Amino acid sequence: MPSPPWSTPHASAPIDATVPLPGSKSMTNRALILAALADGPTRVVRPLRSRDTLLMAEALRALGVSVREDEDDWQVLPGELTGPVQVDVGLAGTVMRFLPPVAALADGDIAIDGDPRARERPMGPIIDALRALGADIDDGKRGSLPFIVRGTGAVPGGSVTIDASGSSQLISGLLLAAPRFARGAEIRHEGPPVPSAPHLAMTVEMLREAGVTVETGPDVWRVAPGPVEAREWVIEPDLSNAAQFLGAALVTGGRVTVPGWPGTTSQPGDALRELLAAMGAEVASGPDGLTVRGTGTFQGLDADLHEVGELTPVLGALAALAGSPSRLTGIAHLRGHETDRLAALVAEINALGGDARELDDGLEIRPRPLRAGIFHTYDDHRMVMAAAVLGLAVPGIEVENPATVGKTLPGFTELWTEMIDP
Structure with a gap:
């Protein structure tokens, strides 16, 4: 059964937070x-x-x-x-x-x-x-x-x-x-x-x-036949689930640190360092983790996301709030994910007054003032995360069925609210 709608918190001041994330x-x-x-x-x-x-x-x-x-x-x-x-x-x-x-x-x-x-x-x-x-x-x-x-x-x-x-x-x-x-x-x-x-x-x-x-x-x-050795697996923090938290620093002109960010990793979410920097963030790695600082303004993104398609919903939300247009390509395969993510993002951004359109292999998003409204999630955890990012800048966004985020990040709404109002 769908969960009750969630009123996304609006950030009235720059965020200053450290957000530990669960495993990948x-x-x-x-x-x-x-x-x-x-x-x-x-x-x-x-x-x-x-x-x-x-x-x-x-x-x-x-x-x-x-x-x-x-x-x-x-x-x-x-x-x-x-x-x-x-x-x-x-x-x-x-x-x-x-x-x-x-x-x-x-x-x-x-x-x-x-x-x-x-x-x-x-x-x-x-x-x-x-x-x-x-x-x-x-x-x-x-x-x-x-x-x-x-x-x-x-x-x-x-x-x-x-x-x-x-x-x-x-x-x-x-x-x-x-x-x-x-x-x-x-x-x-x-x-x-x-x-x-x-x-x-x-x-x-x-x-x-x-x-x-x-x-x-x-x-x-080519995989050779043979035993699979028993060993201890230490699970890294889920870097893709860091996207919305780090993106919050951009939207609010604040600071967000994700502790435990690995120095080297095969996780696609590690690309956030370069992608957010390209949008205008100050990004730094150190003993405390990965820190992103916003400068108060940020620009759109022109990027091929073929290798990191799972970041698209949050990056699309950031693009809708940016200071210049964005073009996100290489992601036609997202039509076969939890939902058709390209169609879903276009529908929900435009329903709030935005200007997004589908390309053959991606999205083109032109920033426009957004308004309050219902943001549908299509049983897709990353649509909840995208809505939360928009809600930082747009008061009155109601997220339909936020519990679907439990697919990969249970407790997300509590983490998000605590980040904004510790």
């Missing part, structure tokens, strides 16, 4: 998959606990993996993967793309389904790829959820070609399970460029940290 969803769900396939017990340190990661943990438990709470951590003990079971992936791209290759290693039928919108998200390429690698999947020839993975306890593996232009998760899901395939896997991409390359780099990096041999080349990834 992307790292948490990758760590859970690798732990489930490991050769011994694994500790996941300070994982994110959100709808997406709790769905992953519950799905793995249903398959026979022990995921146990241990204060702030999770202890994961691999088990024999068996069916028949039913798995709910919600609206989580990482769960719907990472779990089926693991389910193919189980012995028994694994029925996989999710939210209504999940049935519209791109799944055909990974279903076809798994079949080519030897898995048996009954999807009623739809190429989408719901479907049944008829596991036989093993996947032969081998070579496969896939069009992953809809989501890098289509490749990451295959890579994460590939060491447990009998022959490993060689995965080739053919089609328009794969979006979110940093997320693929994260997958490869974490596989290698688990002792898996991975070779990469232009649009090709």
